[in-house]
Amino acid sequence: MSEKRLLIIDDEPDIGRFISEVAEEMGFEAVYTQTADTFKEALDSFDPTLIMLDIVMPDTDGIELLRYLAEMECKTRIIVMTGYSGAYLESAETIGDHKGLNRVESLTKPIPLAKLREALGD
Numbered sequence: 236m237s238e239k240r241l242l243i244i245d246d247e248p249d250i251g252r253f254i255s256e257v258a259e260e261m262g263f264e265a266v267y268t269q270t271a272d273t274f275k276e277a278l279d280s281f282d283p284t285l286i287m288l289d290i291v292m293p294d295t296d297g298i299e300l301l302r303y304l305a306e307m308e309c310k311t312r313i314i315v316m317t318g319y320s321g322a323y324l325e326s327a328e329t330i331g332d333h334k335g336l337n338r339v340e341s342l343t344k345p346i347p348l349a350k351l352r353e354a355l356g357d
Contacts, residue, residue, distance in 0.1 A: 241264070250289075286304070301313070301339070316343070
């Protein structure tokens, strides 16, 4: 198993594949999920070193998943992303901070390639 493992959840397959491909080019082992259930299963079995999660999704939103990660006492670095208002990202960062998550950062979609590489390289 690679030392760099990225777990992604996004309801848009094109975005999930794009992030996975870029991450793999940068030496990550990447797992892309589209639902909260598959995300939670992968979280347990994959042991990610980085998590990227979409904030606005149809069934379970990223805020709920941030709360779940806090309940699980997740110490993994988390990048939240959305194509909607920046207020979603600010809320996610604040919630992550208050819930004791290690490091919550944000990206706005569409994510430029250079920004994605920069975020993955941190």
